[in-house]
Amino acid sequence: xxxxxxxxxxxxxxxxxxxxxxxxxxxxxxxxxxxxxxxxxxxxxxxxxxxxxxxxxxxxxxxxxxxxxxxxxxxxxxxxxxxxxxxxxxxxxxxxxxxxxxxxxxxxxxxxxxxxxxxxxxxxxxxxxxxxxxxxxxxxxxxxxxxxxxxxxxxxxxxxxxxxxxxxxxxxxxxxxxxxxxxxxxxxxxxxxxxxxxxxxxxxxxxxxxxxxxxxxxxxxxxxxxxxxxxxxxxxxxxxxxxxxxxxxxxxxxxxxxxxxxxxxxxxxxxxxxxxxxxxxxxxxxxxxxxxxxxxxxxxxxxxxxxxxxxxxxxxxxxxxxxxxxxxx
Numbered sequence: 001x002x003x004x005x006x007x008x009x010x011x012x013x014x015x016x017x018x019x020x021x022x023x024x025x026x027x028x029x030x031x032x033x034x035x036x037x038x039x040x041x042x043x044x045x046x047x048x049x050x051x052x053x054x055x056x057x058x059x060x061x062x063x064x065x066x067x068x069x070x071x072x073x074x075x076x077x078x079x080x081x082x083x084x085x086x087x088x089x090x091x092x093x094x095x096x097x098x099x100x101x102x103x104x105x106x107x108x109x110x111x112x113x114x115x116x117x118x119x120x121x122x123x124x125x126x127x128x129x130x131x132x133x134x135x136x137x138x139x140x141x142x143x144x145x146x147x148x149x150x151x152x153x154x155x156x157x158x159x160x161x162x163x164x165x166x167x168x169x170x171x172x173x174x175x176x177x178x179x180x181x182x183x184x185x186x187x188x189x190x191x192x193x194x195x196x197x198x199x200x201x202x203x204x205x206x207x208x209x210x211x212x213x214x215x216x217x218x219x220x221x222x223x224x225x226x227x228x229x230x231x232x233x234x235x236x237x238x239x240x241x242x243x244x245x246x247x248x249x250x251x252x253x254x255x256x257x258x259x260x261x262x263x264x265x266x267x268x269x270x271x272x273x274x275x276x277x278x279x280x281x282x283x284x285x286x287x288x289x290x291x292x293x294x295x296x297x298x299x300x301x302x303x304x305x306x307x308x309x310x311x312x313x314x315x316x317x318x319x320x321x322x323x324x325x326x327x328x329x
Contacts, residue, residue: 003037010314126138131157136167142274162199172190182234202233209250217230258298272309
């Protein structure tokens with residue numbers, strides 16, 4: 001790989017062999033050459049800073065100051081209001097009653113052995129959890145796993161997933177392992193696979209790395225082989241299965257990489273937002289239309305990951321505050 005091949009690729013002049021070389025390169029770990037090329041291009045054509053965003057920043061700052069001042073004034077008014085005292089008393093009573101109810105429900109569930117276990121990854125990095133059967137799950141940020149202790153110990157090991165997680169399931173021929181993600185149910189005996197089930201995305205996806213799985217998606221049922229990716233449309237419940245490159249995928253999924261496989265750019269940016277706790281806006285939403293991204297990105301540098309992702313499609317970003325980014329042409 002050299003800069004001339006990268007230059008031809010981004011100028012749309014690549015032949016098929018060069019396109020394949022660049023696509024393989026962008027999925028690798030060492031993208032120093034890409035970073036150098038981006039810097040050179042920015043030096044030649046520096047992205048313009050739109051004055052309207054400076055104005056928006058100061059307007060937002062002024063609005064926040066006014067809002068905080070109004071909150072202070074409201075507190076001064078309500079401090080001496082008898083209606084405020086009555087409302088506070090009602091809230092305290094309702095809260096106490098609610099806590100008592102939840103405590104009794106939890107006790108009753110524990111007595112019947114049906115207590116649900118809920119595990120959520122609220123951090124920025126991957127979180128690995130090991131279930132009672134030895135199954136290991138690597139959870140992405142903002143992911144929740146829920147399962148029933150009694151049922152899990154019975155004839156069916158079943159968990160529910162919101163978000164994204166990589167599963168390495170302990171083999172047990174007598175106890176199938178099921179992952180439920182909305183209208184998609186993945187059933188295995190022992191294998192490794194990744195499921196993307198973000199609530200705000202158009203598709204739920206299953207990528208099989210080893211073994212085999214049966215996926216019930218709406219009214220369809222599919223058996224996947226290693227190297228296959230199933231996409232299930234939330235809107236029309238259509239199923240699409242295609243072959244993907246799974247070399248090194250297990251290491252990528254378990255070592256803290258953001259892994260995108262032909263993902264719409266709009267949804268990739270949402271995942272970047274979630275991972276790095278950012279706010280990303282777009283100067284023109286049409287800039288993201290019909291654009292997809294395939295690649296692997298470290299979680300230790302938000303700006304570098306965002307720069308690499310956008311540059312592939314000829315886009316740039318600039319900061320609007322500490323954690324806000326605006327995307328533009």
